[in-house]
Amino acid sequence: MALVVICGHPCSGKSTLARFLEEALKVAGAQTVVILGEDSLNLTKRDAYKDNNAEKNLRGVLRSTIDRMVSRDKVVIADSLNNIKGYRYELWCIARAEGTRYCMVHCDVPQETAHEWNAGREPTAAYPPEIMDDLLRRFERPDGRNRWDSPLFTLYPDRDELSPSSPGILEIVEAMVGEQKTATGRVSKTLKPTIATQNARMSDTNLLYELDRATQEILSALVEAQANGPSGSMTVGEGLPPVHVERLINLPELRRYKRTFIKLASQNMGAAPHDTLTAKRMFVDYINREIASSRT
Numbered sequence: 001m002a003l004v005v006i007c008g009h010p011c012s013g014k015s016t017l018a019r020f021l022e023e024a025l026k027v028a029g030a031q032t033v034v035i036l037g038e039d040s041l042n043l044t045k046r047d048a049y050k051d052n053n054a055e056k057n058l059r060g061v062l063r064s065t066i067d068r069m070v071s072r073d074k075v076v077i078a079d080s081l082n083n084i085k086g087y088r089y090e091l092w093c094i095a096r097a098e099g100t101r102y103c104m105v106h107c108d109v110p111q112e113t114a115h116e117w118n119a120g121r122e123p124t125a126a127y128p129p130e131i132m133d134d135l136l137r138r139f140e141r142p143d144g145r146n147r148w149d150s151p152l153f154t155l156y157p158d159r160d161e162l163s164p165s166s167p168g169i170l171e172i173v174e175a176m177v178g179e180q181k182t183a184t185g186r187v188s189k190t191l192k193p194t195i196a197t198q199n200a201r202m203s204d205t206n207l208l209y210e211l212d213r214a215t216q217e218i219l220s221a222l223v224e225a226q227a228n229g230p231s232g233s234m235t236v237g238e239g240l241p242p243v244h245v246e247r248l249i250n251l252p253e254l255r256r257y258k259r260t261f262i263k264l265a266s267q268n269m270g271a272a273p274h275d276t277l278t279a280k281r282m283f284v285d286y287i288n289r290e291i292a293s294s295r296t
Helices: 012-029 052-069 086-100 111-119 127-139 165-178 204-228 251-267 276-295
Strands: 002-010 033-037 075-079 101-107 152-155 232-235 241-244
Touching: 002 012, 002 165, 012 033, 012 075, 012 101, 012 165, 033 052, 033 086, 052 075, 052 086, 052 251, 052 276, 086 101, 101 165, 111 127, 152 165, 165 251, 204 232, 204 251, 204 276, 241 276
Parallel strands: 002 075, 002 101, 033 075, 101 152
Antiparallel strands: 232 241
């Protein structure tokens, strides 16, 4: 049905806006509304953005989750910083591949206000000062002239009284589930898939074979990457999150990951990947989780 991407400075009111938007969408008739962000992954701000590797891994996991959840019968709200222009383009491609509506919502507050709101949070929920400064510096503002930032809705949580019935939120709802034209004339068209954005879909009858082939490509890429360096963030394919390796992972261990992943994916058909790229992303996420759990 729709993908709504919320972006803005850290501590700019994005999560509050997402909850208001969820409520307004349900009142408007949306049957299923899903909010995806750091909280849905049970990550704290301190852990999610503690370094470049953690931030890249977060974006990769969120992108994979959004890819799995976006469909023509759901409204998915991407409630995260979404501060990188290239990453927002990837989310737009996901919406176009699925053939859903799409919009960008910018929570625009001054940096001073973001700092003030961050200071008012509980210590466990706040960004450390050095992380806060870094994220504020690297934020890339959306531009409505870009197709992946359009239609663009800008809200000002520091000076506007936001609620599920406030005009700005109702305008977003109308664009996502209404007649595709807002009161100000902004149009949210249903995106059309193209050959470039459509992934080869997996057939149910050939699922095991295609899962085996997709996971084997990841294993081969990871083995090759480890040959060039036994540890670090390793790229295993275009459009895929990196695999974070702190030690040499031998082939028998990798094959065990592969067997377990295929077994889990094939047993739960409702959660099985619907295309090869999604299968690869899910497998990379699975490997990263297994590596992380082995360290604890």
